[in-house]
Structures are given as structure tokens and as C-alpha cells.
Amino acid sequence: xxxxxxxxxxxxxxVGLPLVAHRLRRQRADEKKFAAARLVPPAQPRARxxxxxxxxxxxSVRSLAIVALAALAASPFIRCTRLSMQRSGGASVxxxxxxxxxxxxxxxxxxxxxxxxxxxxxxxxxxxxxxxxAVAIVLxxxxxxxxxxxTTDLSAATATLDALVESDxxxxxxxxxxxxRGLLSQLPQVDKRVVxxxxxxxxxxxxxxxxxxxxxxxxAPLEEIRVAVGDCAVLSADRSADRVRVKxxxxxxxxxQGREMTLTSDKAKSVVLAHAAAPSGLTFExxxxxxxxxxxxxxxxxxxxDAIASDDSAPVLVNTGAASIAVIAETSDESxxxxxxxxxxxxxxxxxxxxxxxxxxxxxxxxxxxxLFAAAILDDPAGLTPEQxxxxxxxxxxxxxxxLALGPRAAQAPLGASFEPVLxxxxxxxxxxxxxxxxxxxxxxxxxxxxSLVDLAAPSRTSLSADDVQLLARAPAAATLVAWKDGAPLxxxxxMGRGEVWVSTLPFSVNTSDLVLxxxxxxxxxxxxxRAKQSGSARRGDVGVAWxxxxxxxxxxxxxxxxxxxxxxxxxxxxxxxxxxAYTLMxxxxxxxxxxxxxxRELDTRPRALxxxxxxxxxxDTHAQVDASPAIAIALLALLFIELALRVWGARLERQPAS
Amino acid sequence: MSADRATSIRKALDxxxxxxxxxxxxxxxxxxxxxxxxxxxxxxGIEFGGHxxxxxGDDLRWLDRRSLLRHxxxxxxxxxxxxxRALRLVLDATGSMAxxxxxxxxxxxxFAALVGAALARVALANGDPVGLAFIGGEDCPPVPVASGxxxxxxxxxxxxxxxxxxxxxxxxxxxxxxxxxLARAARRGSVLVVLSDLLxxxxxxxxxxxxxxxxxxxxxxxxxxxxxxxxxxxEGTVRLRGLxxxxxxxxxxxxxxxxxxxxxxxIRAQWDRAxxxxxxxxxxATTSDDPVRVVRAILEAAR
Numbered sequence: 001x002x003x004x005x006x007x008x009x010x011x012x013x014x015v016g017l018p019l020v021a022h023r024l025r026r027q028r029a030d031e032k033k034f035a036a037a038r039l040v041p042p043a044q045p046r047a048r049x050x051x052x053x054x055x056x057x058x059x060s061v062r063s064l065a066i067v068a069l070a071a072l073a074a075s076p077f078i079r080c081t082r083l084s085m086q087r088s089g090g091a092s093v094x095x096x097x098x099x100x101x102x103x104x105x106x107x108x109x110x111x112x113x114x115x116x117x118x119x120x121x122x123x124x125x126x127x128x129x130x131x132x133x134a135v136a137i138v139l140x141x142x143x144x145x146x147x148x149x150x151t152t153d154l155s156a157a158t159a160t161l162d163a164l165v166e167s168d169x170x171x172x173x174x175x176x177x178x179x180x181r182g183l184l185s186q187l188p189q190v191d192k193r194v195v196x197x198x199x200x201x202x203x204x205x206x207x208x209x210x211x212x213x214x215x216x217x218x219x220a221p222l223e224e225i226r227v228a229v230g231d232c233a234v235l236s237a238d239r240s241a242d243r244v245r246v247k248x249x250x251x252x253x254x255x256x257q258g259r260e261m262t263l264t265s266d267k268a269k270s271v272v273l274a275h276a277a278a279p280s281g282l283t284f285e286x287x288x289x290x291x292x293x294x295x296x297x298x299x300x301x302x303x304x305x306d307a308i309a310s311d312d313s314a315p316v317l318v319n320t321g322a323a324s325i326a327v328i329a330e331t332s333d334e335s336x337x338x339x340x341x342x343x344x345x346x347x348x349x350x351x352x353x354x355x356x357x358x359x360x361x362x363x364x365x366x367x368x369x370x371x372l373f374a375a376a377i378l379d380d381p382a383g384l385t386p387e388q389x390x391x392x393x394x395x396x397x398x399x400x401x402x403x404l405a406l407g408p409r410a411a412q413a414p415l416g417a418s419f420e421p422v423l424x425x426x427x428x429x430x431x432x433x434x435x436x437x438x439x440x441x442x443x444x445x446x447x448x449x450x451x452s453l454v455d456l457a458a459p460s461r462t463s464l465s466a467d468d469v470q471l472l473a474r475a476p477a478a479a480t481l482v483a484w485k486d487g488a489p490l491x492x493x494x495x496m497g498r499g500e501v502w503v504s505t506l507p508f509s510v511n512t513s514d515l516v517l518x519x520x521x522x523x524x525x526x527x528x529x530x531r532a533k534q535s536g537s538a539r540r541g542d543v544g545v546a547w548x549x550x551x552x553x554x555x556x557x558x559x560x561x562x563x564x565x566x567x568x569x570x571x572x573x574x575x576x577x578x579x580x581x582a583y584t585l586m587x588x589x590x591x592x593x594x595x596x597x598x599x600x601r602e603l604d605t606r607p608r609a610l611x612x613x614x615x616x617x618x619x620x621d622t623h624a625q626v627d628a629s630p631a632i633a634i635a636l637l638a639l640l641f642i643e644l645a646l647r648v649w650g651a652r653l654e655r656q657p658a659s
Numbered sequence: 660m661s662a663d664r665a666t667s668i669r670k671a672l673d674x675x676x677x678x679x680x681x682x683x684x685x686x687x688x689x690x691x692x693x694x695x696x697x698x699x700x701x702x703x704g705i706e707f708g709g710h711x712x713x714x715x716g717d718d719l720r721w722l723d724r725r726s727l728l729r730h731x732x733x734x735x736x737x738x739x740x741x742x743x744r745a746l747r748l749v750l751d752a753t754g755s756m757a758x759x760x761x762x763x764x765x766x767x768x769x770f771a772a773l774v775g776a777a778l779a780r781v782a783l784a785n786g787d788p789v790g791l792a793f794i795g796g797e798d799c800p801p802v803p804v805a806s807g808x809x810x811x812x813x814x815x816x817x818x819x820x821x822x823x824x825x826x827x828x829x830x831x832x833x834x835x836x837x838x839x840x841l842a843r844a845a846r847r848g849s850v851l852v853v854l855s856d857l858l859x860x861x862x863x864x865x866x867x868x869x870x871x872x873x874x875x876x877x878x879x880x881x882x883x884x885x886x887x888x889x890x891x892x893x894e895g896t897v898r899l900r901g902l903x904x905x906x907x908x909x910x911x912x913x914x915x916x917x918x919x920x921x922x923x924x925x926i927r928a929q930w931d932r933a934x935x936x937x938x939x940x941x942x943x944a945t946t947s948d949d950p951v952r953v954v955r956a957i958l959e960a961a962r
Contacts, residue, residue: 037901
């Protein structure tokens with residue numbers, strides 16, 4: 001007889017004993033002789049009445065308790081359909097769970113979503129960890145981020161998982177894997193594993209297969225959620241005068257044909273103000289007419305149903321689109337030299353700075369006209385009128401970035417046409433005592449390009465007053481980016497309000513210097529445009545991409561799902577919108593409406609290929625054996641409490657008078 | 660009868676603290692004399708003894724016509740007896756009489772025998788003849804009516820020899836054998852004392868016994884119960900087996916106690932109604948009662 005047989009017999013005995021005891025207890029009552037037995041009416045004995053309820057229940061509870069006790073002693077493993085880690089040895093494991101919280105994970109999976117399935121899988125994995133295992137949680141929604149640094153506190157990991165919610169971000173699988181590698185690399189565990197719980201739809205379906213991070217194994221279960229689904233999204237909706245221009249896109253294999261683009265009021269979405277059929281194609285554009293007295297807050301919605309509903313509508317913004325940069329340059333002289341647009345315009349176009357270049361004949365003197373731009377470049381202006389100065393002052397205070405290239409015309413500004421508030425005094429155009437820039441004076445970002453300005457051919461240059469030179473060099477609000485060899489500023493930057501003013505003591509003209517022909521000029525424009533983009537003038541951005549408010553003192557944001565936390569990035573307040581939709585911002589006391597739009601890449605739900613090693617089940621199993629002891633122990637405790645409750649209940653019944 | 664045999668019978672009869680019957684009965688009777696200076700019994704005679712309500716079966720010769728005409732009520736005239744009146748004891752010796760509860764000094768049969776013997780001693784002392792019949796029982800031939808010391812010895816012997824047995828409900832002849840003789844042989848003025856627990860007698864027993872009141876006979880039925888039978892002292896679930904027949908009842912005492920006591924009271928009421936309506940009397944006693952008080956109550960009931 002084997003040990004198992006003996007154990008089974010023992011269990012049978014243990015189960016049988018209570019049964020026998022139960023039967024013995026239920027035997028007939030003691031028989032007594034009684035002369036008047038004929039007068040005694042029969043009644044169902046209380047013990048038998050109780051046997052119907054209490055005793056049977058108690059017997060069942062005790063039998064179950066004994067079975068549970070035996071099972072607990074056996075420390076059984078059960079096979080069930082849940083994720084678990086395989087362990088080749090007894091050593092602890094360092095595990096990084098990469099959970100994809102991108103928009104594509106909102107696609108339905110059964111009665112839930114892919115994200116919920118992935119979250120449940122993460123919990124199953126956590127359940128298979130043991131004391132000593134280290135767990136880190138990384139989110140793969142762009143930008144990939146650490147939800148939980150590596151810890152051996154498994155309860156903290158569970159709490160972190162519980163707090164995670166879906167987002168509309170794009171997918172950053174490579175970044176998430178790199179983050180995981182960084183988190184695990186310093187841990188003492190030899191066995192380092194990365195589990196990728198994602199649909200792998202990062203918009204790079206045709207890219208190279210996802211490989212294992214160096215020094216650790218990658219396992220990507222959840223093949224069931226890696227299915228391409230059709231999804232279309234409204235990318236932008238801009239209102240201009242009497243029309244709204246809506247742009248949309250569809251993922252690979254999907255089409256918006258048959259669906260309609262509707263325009264509704266944000267407050268009364270049931271009333272359709274305008275509608276038009278959505279054209280087919282991966283990208284499409286629909287123009288909807290709108291009455292001039294239509295509500296200010298409008299929503300463009302793509303009717304019909306697709307895999308992801310959250311990206312089927314977008315708030316309408318007034319007169320936005322890509323952020324633009326205003327260029328005010330003297331065209332007459334430039335056209336002679338270049339044969340076309342001013343050279344600064346051509347340089348901006350060549351740089352592809354993602355800013356629309358808008359040439360203007362003169363600097364607008366109204367706030368609302370300047371508000372349309374993220375930045376302005378004034379090439380050798382002949383002074384500024386009081387109205388222009390006031391508009392410029394407001395523009396800079398709100399976050400606008402201005403490049404002031406001073407030249408001979410600026411030096412000849414008429415009386416009353418000054419450059420306040422940028423410069424306190426007038427300028428003069430003088431011969432250059434020290435041609436060429438001093439590379440050693442270049443600030444970060446201009447290190448290499450300043451070399452190209454060493455032999456700058458500039459016979460003349462703008463001379464600033466001593467007060468202005470001091471103003472443009474005073475840290476931290478101002479800095480000289482590149483200086484002439486005699487120390488006078490060539491390029492300077494000064495923060496004003498939320499905006500910035502950049503000053504060049506050479507104009508952007510080939511007639512005065514060869515500055516515009518040198519790489520240093522392009523570097524200057526590139527840095528300027530980058531700063532312009534950071535200034536937040538772009539009120540629509542991709543979801544998950546930070547909005548940085550340089551120069552702002554404080555920023556608060558209210559998103560579609562409530563308040564959005566503010567962080568600091570490069571000494572400026574920053575907000576990362578996690579969801580598609582409108583965000584009401586309070587930037588240094590001023591209200592602004594920003595919109596987070598879906599990423600076009602995220603509409604492509606085709607899964608990215610995986611390396612062969614990541615598809616093996618060497619690290620885990622979806623039907624693995626799981627130690628059932630904890631569950632049995634809890635069940636045993638529950639049985640104990642049930643028995644106590646039954647006994648208390650039975651005692652109360654006995655105390656009650658028989659009816 | 661050998662001493663061993665007598666001892667075994669006494670044990671079988673379960674006399675308990677009531678034995679020996681002879682001595683105890685005398686003590687009971689003497690205790691009775693101490694409080695009773697006159698033993699008068701009503702019945703047929705010369706000296707007027709009062710009126711009582713007419714009961715069916717009464718001798719119409721003693722119907723008081725004047726009372727009927729004056730008060731429109733049927734009353735029977737009673738007279739003080741001047742003659743010796745025979746005492747006829749009827750002892751229920753069916754199986755149920757063997758019951759003795761934990762708190763009782765002896766069985767019901769033993770108590771009834773003691774009371775009967777005491778009554779017999781009182782009667783014999785007054786010169787009245789005494790006879791004894793049994794309802795059921797084993798080894799219990801009836802003792803014919805006789806007087807004198809020998810009659811008492813025979814009666815005591817019969818009472819000591821009897822032990823309970825028989826089921827009067829199952830065997831109707833048991834009752835007939837006891838009462839048939841009485842109905843025929845008991846003379847006018849006889850006093851019939853029936854000692855029984857009344858538990859397992861047939862339903863017609865009350866009518867049959869109360870009918871003995873005819874012909875000027877005084878009938879006193881003494882219900883002898885064990886204290887346990889009055890209280891049903893068991894607890895919880897019990898399985899009760901009757902001493903007669905095959906009655907087996909499994910019950911929850913707390914649940915049915917009130918029903919049982921109601922049934923017991925119903926039997927007492929039935930007997931009381933049947934007897935009183937015919938001039939008989941019902942005396943109740945338990946085996947834990949003082950036998951002297953019981954005998955006195957019987958004698959008062961028989962007046």
C-alpha cells in the first residue's frame with residue numbers, strides 16, 4: 001500500500017468518523033416506561049428537528065473542514081487558466097511587468113477591454129510571486145514611465161496595479177523595455193525577467209521584431225489580445241469664421257466610409273448643428289459650415305462604432321492648427337539678393353520646424369492679431385509704434401517668443417518709434433571693431449555652431465547702450481548666447497513674463513553680413529523655434545506629449561477626467577495629458593483651452609512582431625500549476641467561523657421557547 | 660407460601676416504603692380513628708339523613724314527592740344507616756398500576772392496596788363485611804365479602820399476592836369480570852370503592868362504574884396516580900413505552916407537556932361528571948400523599 005493510498009484511507013476515516021458520530025447522536029432517545037404513555041401525544045423530537053438544520057449543517061461543515069485540512073497538509077497544486085511564472089529552481093526572481101496603457105488597449109476583449117485583461121494578467125502574475133521576488137511595474141503608454149520601482153513589497157505592487165487606469169496615450173514599447181532593463185539591472189536576483197502585457201500595437205508593425213532587453217528574458221503572453229481592429233479617430237477640429245475643418249484618420253484596414261462627421265454643441269450633444277459624410281481613406285478632412293451665432297464650445301464627432309470610442313470625438317478649437325511664426329522682414333532688399341522670399345523665411349522652411357511661417361508686412365498692433373502666433377521674427381525693423389509696442393508687450397507676457405534682429409534700419413528709427421520694452425534705449429549701426437564671434441562665449445546648444453561664426457564677415461554691427469547690454473546679460477533672466485570677440489553680445493536672450501526676447505546685433509540680410517550663410521544662423525533659428533514650440537502656443541498636441549509652459553509661474557489643469565497633476569520639466573511647469581479631450585488650464589492666472597488629440601500612430605492596431613525567444617513559454621504558463629494552499633487555508637478559516645456561527649445560532653434556538 | 664416466595668412477590672409488586680401492608684394498614688386505620696369519632700354513612704335506613712339531587716338509577720321509593728311538588732326539583736331522601744354495610748373494594752391491577760416514578764415511595768398498585776387494606780380494617784373494625792375484586796392483575800382471585808379477622812387476613816393475603824398485569828382496553832372481559840359480580844351481588848347500601856389510575860380503562864368504564872350507584876350503593880372512585888404522571892417530569896426528547904398494550908410514543912416533553920396535562924384533566928373531568936351525576940364521588944390521590952388523608956377523604960366521600 002502506497003503512502004498516497006494510506007493517506008486517502010486516512011482521509012476517508014477522518015470524514016467517516018464525524019459521520020458515525022453524527023449518526024450515533026441521531027439515534028433514538030432513551031426509552032422510559034410510563035403508565036400514561038397513551039395520553040402523551042407524539043411530537044417530533046427537538047434533536048430531530050435540529051438535525052434538519054443545525055446538525056446536518058454542522059456535519060457538512062466539519063466534513064468539509066477535515067477535507068480542507070487534509071488538502072492543506074498536502075499543499076496541492078491546481079491547474080487553472082491563469083498566468084504564472086515557471087521556476088526552474090528555488091531562487092527568487094526579479095520581475096518587471098510592462099503594462100501597456102495606450103489607447104489601443106481600450107479595444108474590447110470579451111466583456112472587458114484589453115487593458116483590463118492585461119491588468120488581470122498582471123495580478124495573476126503577482127499571485128504567483130513569492131517572498132523574495134522583486135517586482136517592478138512599467139507603463140508602456142508614451143512616454144513610458146515607471147509606475148512602481150522594483151520592490152519586494154508585493155502588496156505595494158498589488159495596490160499599484162489596482163490604481164492603474166486606461167489612457168489614450170500612444171505606445172512606447174521600446175522605451176518601456178529599456179526602462180525595465182534599467183530597473184532590473186541593479187537588482188541582486190540572477191533571474192531577471194520582463195513580462196510584456198500588451199497588444200504590441202505601437203504603430204510600428206513593420207519595424208524590427210521586439211527583442212529581449214540585454215541580460216534578461218522577455219516573455220509576452222496574452223496572444224489573444226494581439227489582433228488588429230479597425231479604428232478611426234478625429235484628430236483635430238478647427239473653427240474659422242463660418243466653417244469648421246475636421247481632420248480624421250483611420251488605422252490600417254479601417255475606413256470611415258459610411259459614417260458621418262457631426263458637429264454638436266458641447267452642452268447639448270443631441271442637437272446636431274452640422275453634419276457631412278466622412279470620406280474614405282486613411283486620412284480625411286471634412287469641412288462643415290457653421291452659423292456665426294453658433295455656440296463657442298463645439299464638439300466634432302464621428303458617428304458609428306469602431307473598436308475605440310474615446311477617439312471618435314474632439315473639441316473644436318478656434319483658429320488653431322499648427323502653431324505659426326510671424327516673420328516681418330523687409331522684402332524689397334531681400335528679394336533682390338535671393339530672388340524670392342526673405343532669407344529668414346527660406347531658412348525656416350528649410351529647417352522644417354513644424355511651425356507655419358507667416359510673412360507679415362508689419363508687426364500687428366492688436367493683441368488678437370498677434371495671439372494667433374507662437375513667435376515673431378522682426379528683421380531689422382525701423383522701430384515700433386506705441387501700439388505695436390503694447391501689443392508686443394502683451395504677446396511676450398502671454399508666452400510669445402520674439403526675435404529682434406537689429407540692423408541699420410533699427411538704428412534709424414524715427415522719433416517715438418523705440419524698441420521698448422525690449423530695449424530701453426535706441427541702437428546705433430557702427431563699424432565692427434572686432435569681427436567674428438568668440439566661440440568660448442557660446443552657451444550650451446551653440447558650442448559647435450559658434451565655430452562657424454569665428455570669421456564672421458560683418459563690417460558693421462548694431463551697438464547697444466550699456467544699460468541694454470547689462471539688461472541682456474543679467475542672469476538668470478537673460479543670457480548672452482554668443483558674443484563678439486570684444487565681448488559685446490551677438491546673440492542674446494531675455495525672459496519677459498512667460499515669453500522671451502531674443503536679440504541679434506546683426507540683421508538677417510546678406511547685404512550687411514554673411515551671418516545668414518553660416519550654420520550658426522540655422523542653429524540660432526532652430527533654437528529659437530524650439531523655444532517657440534515650448535512656449536505653449538500650440539494649443540493642440542498629441543496625448544501623452546508634455547505641454548511645457550516656460551516662464552509660467554504656476555499652472556493648473558482640469559482634464560476630461562478631472563484635475564491633471566503639474567510637474568516641472570526644465571524648470572518650467574509641465575502637464576502631460578493622459579486622455580483625449582479638452583483641458584482647461586490656468587496659466588499664471590490666465591485661462592487657456594488646450595486639446596489633447598489622439599496619436600495617428602496609435603490608430604494602427606496591427607501588432608508588432610516579437611522575437612522568437614519572447615514567444616516561448618519557458619518563463620511561464622497560461623495554464624500553470626498554482627499553489628492552492630492559501631485559498632484552502634482561508635476556506636478552512638471560513639468553515640471554522642461558519643461552525644461557530646451555527647453553534648451560536650443553535651444555542652439561541654434552544655433558548656427560545658418551543659412553539 | 661414460603662418466606663422467599665412472599666419476598667419475591669413483594670418485590671415484584673414493588674411495595675416500596677408501603678410494606679408491610681398489614682402493619683401499615685393498621686397504622687393508617689388507627690390514625691384515622693384518632694380524628695373520626697363517628698363513622699356514619701348515608702344510605703338506606705330509618706333515620707332521616709338529608710336530601711340529595713336525584714340521579715338516574717336511584718330508587719324511586721326515596722324520591723321526595725313533597726320537594727318535587729313544592730320546589731319542582733327531584734330530590735332523594737337519605738337516611739342514616741343502622742345496619743352494617745358491606746365494603747366492596749375494587750382494585751385496578753392492570754399493567755399501568757405497576758408504575759412507580761422516581762420520586763414515589765411505591766407503585767400505584769401498592770398504594771392502592773395500602774389504602775384498600777386500611778379501608779378494610781376500618782370497615783371490619785366497625786363490623787362491616789369487606790370484599791375485594793381486581794380489575795386485571797395476575798394471581799388475584801376475588802375475595803368474597805366476609806367479616807372478621809380471617810376475612811382481613813385473606814384480604815391482606817390477596818393484596819400481597821397480586822401483581823399487575825393485563826390490558827383492560829384490549830380485553831373488555833377484564834372489566835366485566837370485576838364489575839359484573841358487583842352489579843349482581845352488591846346489596847343495597849353497599850359501599851363500592853374503586854381504586855384505579857383510570858388511565859387504561861376502556862372508555863365505557865366510567866359509565867359502567869357510575870352505574871353501580873343504583874340500588875342504593877355508594878360508589879367512590881379513587882384515582883391513584885404517581886406524582887410523575889401529574890407533572891410529566893421528563894426533559895427533552897423521550898421515548899415512552901406504556902405498561903399496557905404496545906403503546907410507544909417518541910416525543911419532546913417540553914412541546915407536549917401542556918397537551919398531556921390537558922388530556923389527564925379531561926379524564927378526571929369525565930369520571931367526575933359521570934360519577935357525580937349518579938351520586939358517586941371521585942377522590943384523587945397520588946402515591947406520595949399521606950394514606951391517612953386519602954382514606955379519610957374516601958370515607959367522607961362515602962357518607
